[in-house]
Amino acid sequence: MAQTGECPLCGGTGWRSFDRDGIAVAERCGCAADERLRKIEERSNVPPLYLRASFDNFSTLPDNPVANRILTTAVTTARAYVREFLRGSTRQGLIFIGEPGTGKTHLAVAVLRSLIARFGCEGVFVDYQQLLERTRQSYDPASSSGDRGAFQTALSCEVLLLDDLGAQRYSDWVEDMVTQVVTHRCNNAKPLIATTNLRDPQAGDEPVPAGAAGDLMSRYYLSERIGMRARSRLFEMCRVISTRGAEDYRLRKRRSTATT
Ligand SMILES: Nc1ncnc2c1ncn2[C@@H]1O[C@H](COP(=O)(O)OP(=O)(O)O)[C@@H](O)[C@H]1O
Ligand SMILES: [Mg+2]
Ligand SMILES: [Zn+2]
Numbered sequence: 001m002a003q004t005g006e007c008p009l010c011g012g013t014g015w016r017s018f019d020r021d022g023i024a025v026a027e028r029c030g031c032a033a034d035e036r037l038r039k040i041e042e043r044s045n046v047p048p049l050y051l052r053a054s055f056d057n058f059s060t061l062p063d064n065p066v067a068n069r070i071l072t073t074a075v076t077t078a079r080a081y082v083r084e085f086l087r088g089s090t091r092q093g094l095i096f097i098g099e100p101g102t103g104k105t106h107l108a109v110a111v112l113r114s115l116i117a118r119f120g121c122e123g124v125f126v127d128y129q130q131l132l133e134r135t136r137q138s139y140d141p142a143s144s145s146g147d148r149g150a151f152q153t154a155l156s157c158e159v160l161l162l163d164d165l166g167a168q169r170y171s172d173w174v175e176d177m178v179t180q181v182v183t184h185r186c187n188n189a190k191p192l193i194a195t196t197n198l199r200d201p202q203a204g205d206e207p208v209p210a211g212a213a214g215d216l217m218s219r220y221y222l223s224e225r226i227g228m229r230a231r232s233r234l235f236e237m238c239r240v241i242s243t244r245g246a247e248d249y250r251l252r253k254r255r256s257t258a259t260t
Contacts, residue, residue: 007031033120040116045125046109053109055079067246071103074241078107081239082114085191093185093192095165095234097203098243099218101250104195105163107241111193112161122158126150128165132177151177155184158191165196166225175227182230186237194238198222202235203242 006012007029014032017024046053055078060071074096084090094111096104112123134150137143154160162181168174185192197215199205200222208219223231 037117037120040120040122041113044112044116044123046112047125047127050105050109050125053106054113055107055110058103058106058110061247061252064247070243070246074103074107074243074246077239077241078111082111082118085115086119091189091191093194093238094241095203095238096193096195096241096243097198097200097205097222098246099248100197100215101248102243102246103249104197104243107243108161108163108193108195112159115159123161124153124157124159125161125163126154127163129167131162132168132174135177136173151181154181156190159193160185160190161193161195163195165194166198166220166222167196168225170225170227174225175230178226179230179233182233182237186233192234192237194234196222198225200231200235203240203244205242205244 010016010029010031012031014029014035015026016029017026019025055075058071058075060075061067078094081090081092081094094108096108098104109125112125115121116123131150131154134145134147137145138148138151154162160181165178182192184190197218198220199208199218205221208214222234226234
C-alpha cells in the first residue's frame, strides 16, 4: 500500500506503467517533475521572510503617485526579464538598487522563484555578508566553522541572487572575493541577480547632499565598497532596476498599524 505522501498514481516511483495495445509501457509521472522543483526550492536557501514573495503580492502603492511610478516600472522590468529568460533571449542578470525597505529583496526573490517554478532553474539565494563571513572562516585555521562550499555555490550555481551586495566595509580581501564571483559569473554567462542599498551613477544616483538625513550605508557608492572592477563587470552583465525614491514599506506598515 502506498504510504501517506506518496503519489497515488505511481506509488512514489516517479514512473507510471500502463498497457498500450497489449504492450506494457512506462512513462515519467508528473510528480517526478514536482519533486524536482520541490528539491530545487528547498536548496534555494530563500529566507523564511521571503518564501512567499511574488509579483502578485507586491503592491505598487497606488496611493503614492511617486512610489507608484517607480515601483510599476520596477515590477514591469522584472516581469519582462523573467519572460525573456524563459524564451532564452537573455542570459543577463539584474541589479536592484535603492533605499532599504523599498522592496528590492522582495522583487529579486519573486524573479528567482519564477525562474525556479517556470524554468526548473537551479536558483540560489545568498546573503552577501554571510557569504563573506563563511568564506573568511573557512580560511581561518583557528575556526572550525565556515565552509568553502558557500563560495563555490556562489560561483557556479545556475542563477545566483546575491542579496545586499556591498553591505560590508571595504577591504582588499572583500574586493578580491566579490570580483572573483562577479567575474566568474560574467565570463561563464551565468546570471546574477543582485540587490544593494548603495548608490551608483549608472542607476541615476547623485551624491548625497551634505547634512541630508538617511542611513549611513546608502551614502556610499557601490564602487567604494566592492571596487571598480567588480562594479563595472556588474553593470556590464546586469539590467538596472532602481527603486530609489519609492516609499519604505516597513515604515509604511508600522505607521498604518500605529493608526489603526
Ligand atoms: N511594494 C511592496 N508590496 C508588498 N510588500 C512589500 C513591498 N515592499 C516591501 N515589501 C515587504 O516589506 C519587507 C521589506 O522589503 P524588502 O524587499 O526586504 O526591502 P529591501 O530589500 O529594499 O530593503 C519585506 O517583507 C517585503 O516583502
Ligand atoms: Mg534587501
Ligand atoms: Zn507520481
